[in-house]
Amino acid sequence: MTLLTVSNLTKVYDKKAAVDHVSFTFQKGKCIALIGPNGAGKTTILRTLSGILTPTTGSVTFADNEKNEDIRKWIGYLPQYPVFYSWMTGKEFLVYAAKLAYTPKAEAEKRAVELLKKVGIEEAGDQHISKYSGGMKQRLGIAQATIHKPKLLLLDEPVSSLDPIGRREVLTLMEELKQEMTILFSTHILGDADEVSDELLLLHQGKIVESGTMAELRKKYQTAKIELEFQHDSIPYQAKVNAMASIESSYVDQNMLHVNAIDITQARQDILHVASAENWPLTSFSLNRASLEDMFMKVVKR
Amino acid sequence: MQWITLFQKEMLENWRNKKWIWFPLVIILMAIMDPISNYYLPQIIEATGGLPEGTNIELPDYTPSEVIMMSLGQISSLGVLVIVLISMGTIAGERKSGVSELILVKPVAYRNYITAKWAALIVLVWGALFIGLLASWYYVTILYGSLAFGSLLLVVLFYGLWLTLVVTVSIFYNTLFKSVGVVGFLSVLTIMLMSLVTKIFGRFLNWSPIHLSDHIFDMLMMEQISTELIATAIITLAITIILLTGSIFIFKSKEMAN
Numbered sequence: 413m414t415l416l417t418v419s420n421l422t423k424v425y426d427k428k429a430a431v432d433h434v435s436f437t438f439q440k441g442k443c444i445a446l447i448g449p450n451g452a453g454k455t456t457i458l459r460t461l462s463g464i465l466t467p468t469t470g471s472v473t474f475a476d477n478e479k480n481e482d483i484r485k486w487i488g489y490l491p492q493y494p495v496f497y498s499w500m501t502g503k504e505f506l507v508y509a510a511k512l513a514y515t516p517k518a519e520a521e522k523r524a525v526e527l528l529k530k531v532g533i534e535e536a537g538d539q540h541i542s543k544y545s546g547g548m549k550q551r552l553g554i555a556q557a558t559i560h561k562p563k564l565l566l567l568d569e570p571v572s573s574l575d576p577i578g579r580r581e582v583l584t585l586m587e588e589l590k591q592e593m594t595i596l597f598s599t600h601i602l603g604d605a606d607e608v609s610d611e612l613l614l615l616h617q618g619k620i621v622e623s624g625t626m627a628e629l630r631k632k633y634q635t636a637k638i639e640l641e642f643q644h645d646s647i648p649y650q651a652k653v654n655a656m657a658s659i660e661s662s663y664v665d666q667n668m669l670h671v672n673a674i675d676i677t678q679a680r681q682d683i684l685h686v687a688s689a690e691n692w693p694l695t696s697f698s699l700n701r702a703s704l705e706d707m708f709m710k711v712v713k714r
Numbered sequence: 715m716q717w718i719t720l721f722q723k724e725m726l727e728n729w730r731n732k733k734w735i736w737f738p739l740v741i742i743l744m745a746i747m748d749p750i751s752n753y754y755l756p757q758i759i760e761a762t763g764g765l766p767e768g769t770n771i772e773l774p775d776y777t778p779s780e781v782i783m784m785s786l787g788q789i790s791s792l793g794v795l796v797i798v799l800i801s802m803g804t805i806a807g808e809r810k811s812g813v814s815e816l817i818l819v820k821p822v823a824y825r826n827y828i829t830a831k832w833a834a835l836i837v838l839v840w841g842a843l844f845i846g847l848l849a850s851w852y853y854v855t856i857l858y859g860s861l862a863f864g865s866l867l868l869v870v871l872f873y874g875l876w877l878t879l880v881v882t883v884s885i886f887y888n889t890l891f892k893s894v895g896v897v898g899f900l901s902v903l904t905i906m907l908m909s910l911v912t913k914i915f916g917r918f919l920n921w922s923p924i925h926l927s928d929h930i931f932d933m934l935m936m937e938q939i940s941t942e943l944i945a946t947a948i949i950t951l952a953i954t955i956i957l958l959t960g961s962i963f964i965f966k967s968k969e970m971a972n
Binding site for chain 2 (some may be wrong): 484485493509511512514553634659
């Protein structure tokens, strides 16, 4: 089921397109990661979807919006650096946000208490936001973005500013939220995207350069590389490896021998066979799965 | 319902940041300064060293109406500055800090956002004006003679319209600019220019909002509401409505992030 269609979205700042003819559709209940280096246009896309920015050209259409209603009621948005009314308490802010989205008062109070607990800051609910730490603000930010039960949750770099523990907790929280709503989040930390997202959109200089599920992209960008690490110099073994029919080429980097295979399965067999027969002093043997980093570098350089 | 939520938040904010305490106090101070200092002027001069023997100063006998007008004079100059001060950040400040980004991604109607802020300021300003002039009236009745309470209420009513316009000018610039300083500067500049233009072309601009206090003084002297006063009040109200409507349109057409 399609939730949202973005077609030919373009946003121009000072004659430079921050987002350049971007088109994609979201399926309901997916978690999509928007990946790209700084300045790729991630924040601009999120802000345009949230309605804060108006697109220069192109459109954002909700599938269920036949009556052409205000789309903001279905959207929850967390900016990269959320700013709150520091004189309010966390709970007050949540109730306020919920009421602005037409949630009745009693329901708003109930949801606020639930969400404070869910994001793990329930003890701080009655404290003024001016006393909150960065991580607490980030959690409160997620709570305020979800309090009106939006269909689409937009998170701008939700975990980049958190410490490892906070990062883990927020990622777990996103896994939970995925059950209830569609999530689009931006990140430049590829590992995070790998962890929670179902689909990836790779963004470079305002354009979507690659998209798909993690598995699809892995397959597409898989490399036939094997890395061998020896206890000492790897040069004596290079000739033996190169002699194998399944090997295309190799190069030496101190104790490491990087091998480009023609047939990766055959090459693995060949190398392991010889290595065990001749008792090579191997310290590690790895089949190089394409990491998101490699993939990203390839796509960007293309 | 949403408007009430926004309005309540503004009222709570003005309470928590103590505007509801210091702003009325400032207005009270301005309102009672002249009535008291003029009455005790002879004693003040004596206490500060006096004048040479034989000096004879005739102090005018002020009527209660004249003294109330002195209070208005203080509010017109200093009070207006303080009003600009308390209102110049109400929208611009929220946009600058970025908190409006969280608020305006919620389905908030822009007219609600602006009119709720406007209304909260109006309640604060009218409340302070009423309390201030009440204090002034108290001293006037004790020190200078009686002035009907009904007249005082009329002064508050008509003069409140002028202060409403001041708030609206500030709100208008709030929607145009993100910098709090620019909003404050342009608001004060606009009010000064209005006053200047009215002084130069006074004969043709009898219904300029600047003349409200003159017509109020006439009302106190003649003890009746002149058509000029009514006309000026209507003009003031009309400009207020136009500016407020304009503010909503400007705000709607703006992108919140810029």
